[in-house]
Amino acid sequence: MKENKILLVILFLINFSFAFQLPFISKEKIKADFVKAQVVYVIDGDTIIVKIPKTTFNDRKTLKNLKFRVRLIGIDTPESRINKRAKIQSKETRKNLKEVVELGNYAKEFTKKLLKKGETVYLEFDVEPQDKYGRLLAYVWLPSGEMVNKKIICEGYAFPLTIPPNVKYKDDFLECFRKARKEQKGLWSIK
Numbered sequence: 001m002k003e004n005k006i007l008l009v010i011l012f013l014i015n016f017s018f019a020f021q022l023p024f025i026s027k028e029k030i031k032a033d034f035v036k037a038q039v040v041y042v043i044d045g046d047t048i049i050v051k052i053p054k055t056t057f058n059d060r061k062t063l064k065n066l067k068f069r070v071r072l073i074g075i076d077t078p079e080s081r082i083n084k085r086a087k088i089q090s091k092e093t094r095k096n097l098k099e100v101v102e103l104g105n106y107a108k109e110f111t112k113k114l115l116k117k118g119e120t121v122y123l124e125f126d127v128e129p130q131d132k133y134g135r136l137l138a139y140v141w142l143p144s145g146e147m148v149n150k151k152i153i154c155e156g157y158a159f160p161l162t163i164p165p166n167v168k169y170k171d172d173f174l175e176c177f178r179k180a181r182k183e184q185k186g187l188w189s190i191k
Contacts, residue, residue: 034124035122035123036120036122038050038119038120039115039116039118040067040117041117044108044111045078045107046071046152047069047071047135048069048111048140050068050070051068068135069134070135070137072138072139072140073137073138073139074149074166074167074169074173076160077108077111077158079100080104080107081101086101086104103187103190106186106190107152107157107187110155110186111148115140120143122140123141124141125139126166126167128165128166137166139168153173153176153177154185156185156186156189160173160177
């Protein structure tokens with residue numbers, strides 16, 4: 001039931017002219033799928049909670065502020081607590097769980113610096129707006145025109161994670177990742 005409600009809201013937001021004419025995004029990037037939201041909480045380096053302001057649905061039904069878990073598309077930060085994914089990352093990176101969680105907390109703190117509680121952000125969806133866990137999948141834009149996903153990976157706090165069909169910025173993310181690693185930025189500077 002909750003997933004249906006989320007999907008209904010997403011479809012409404014995408015299909016009913018939520019094209020924000022934002023001055024910081026070039027005209028090529030202005031799309032009907034930018035959704036204004038407010039940061040509620042940073043869960044970890046690549047997952048946040050936002051609320052979407054009250055909206056009118058077909059001028060008949062008013063939706064209250066709805067909170068959504070948003071997974072930042074195209075990036076993967078280390079986990080900030082021990083869980084199944086942290087164990088997988090430990091094997092992939094050949095680091096022990098404690099090191100993975102420590103790196104995850106650095107990534108989380110970096111994301112928290114970018115996304116302050118109450119700050120307005122804009123969500124851009126790709127082909128699939130939701131994952132199998134019910135999270136929204138989005139590129140998150142700051143009012144300054146910076147994409148949060150890209151900033152996190154360019155500053156060395158994430159790995160690229162491309163899951164088709166959401167591949168819109170994959171080349172940019174891969175280039176940022178390589179450069180951050182080469183320049184030993186962020187997590188790459190930690191021995």
